[in-house]
Amino acid sequence: MTADALAYRTVEVDGFRWRMIDQGAGPAVLLCHGFPGLAYSWRHQVRALSADGYRAIALDMPGYGGTDRPDEIAQYSFAAVAARIVALLDELGIDDVLGVGHDFGSPTAWTLARHHRDRVRGLMLMAMPYAPDRLPVPPTQAYAHVAQRHFFHFDYFQEPGVADAELDAAPGEFLARVFHALSGDAPYLQTWDHPSVRDGARVGYLDALPPAPELPWPWLTVEEFTVYETTFSETGFTGGLNWYRAADVNWAEMAGDDPVLDVPAYFLNGENDPALTIAGEKTMGRMRETMPSLRAVHTYDGAGHFIMAECPREVSAALIGFARTLG
Numbered sequence: 001m002t003a004d005a006l007a008y009r010t011v012e013v014d015g016f017r018w019r020m021i022d023q024g025a026g027p028a029v030l031l032c033h034g035f036p037g038l039a040y041s042w043r044h045q046v047r048a049l050s051a052d053g054y055r056a057i058a059l060d061m062p063g064y065g066g067t068d069r070p071d072e073i074a075q076y077s078f079a080a081v082a083a084r085i086v087a088l089l090d091e092l093g094i095d096d097v098l099g100v101g102h103d104f105g106s107p108t109a110w111t112l113a114r115h116h117r118d119r120v121r122g123l124m125l126m127a128m129p130y131a132p133d134r135l136p137v138p139p140t141q142a143y144a145h146v147a148q149r150h151f152f153h154f155d156y157f158q159e160p161g162v163a164d165a166e167l168d169a170a171p172g173e174f175l176a177r178v179f180h181a182l183s184g185d186a187p188y189l190q191t192w193d194h195p196s197v198r199d200g201a202r203v204g205y206l207d208a209l210p211p212a213p214e215l216p217w218p219w220l221t222v223e224e225f226t227v228y229e230t231t232f233s234e235t236g237f238t239g240g241l242n243w244y245r246a247a248d249v250n251w252a253e254m255a256g257d258d259p260v261l262d263v264p265a266y267f268l269n270g271e272n273d274p275a276l277t278i279a280g281e282k283t284m285g286r287m288r289e290t291m292p293s294l295r296a297v298h299t300y301d302g303a304g305h306f307i308m309a310e311c312p313r314e315v316s317a318a319l320i321g322f323a324r325t326l327g
Contacts, residue, residue: 034103063239
């Protein structure tokens, strides 16, 4: 294996196939990506962690890449995925992990800590702050309400087959547009300038996302982008979209949960990340109230949503620094 290579492996647990990067030796760090990501999204952190004495395990999350893509929407709930991760850790002989999550990987990591506290020695959440409170109505109702005012991808993704067909038909164009729009360079919230319906037809995601400049970009090379484009051209986007479609399942499963999560934690975000606008300012306050062991919040100037790639050295340094404090 060369210095730049990533150590991929496939592991089957109870008939479910996981594909992951499993690299290095030492205390385990579990890296969970969001939409539209892959284990490869953590390439910079895997290399840094494994070089610093840690076992970095970056998953292709269920529905993505070489990991299985269940048909049942309930299999994409955070609790269901967390239970699968526990079974995977058992198979790998790992007692506990530093759980790291970005985007939807963030609630996956904190659900792992909430439901299986003994398996998580620390949490590093990125882009999506800890949100322990249940909405008063099922999320899909809230999404539909927002979509009455403007295009809202959470609502657009709900109907099976619609977004799937649009994105599967142009994976490279979609990935370039969404990566650029969510980066620190372009305001993603321009999508809100579009209605959900125009002239009687549903507005698509590619109608709402601004065009992307030609690659390479300062944080993404042509070669790196090709990994994403090739993978999603092969797998399609349905698996990733099913995470959005599990919103009401997640809502139901949260009933009765204690909002307080006392685990050593960091939160990292980009200054220009629109995810925080979508989450709302109150969410940051609730995270501080309900995570008594939240040690720090780091905000990276000028960065957007994909801080692992936009600020790879800074994020890797923060992750390793936190990991060292956990023993």
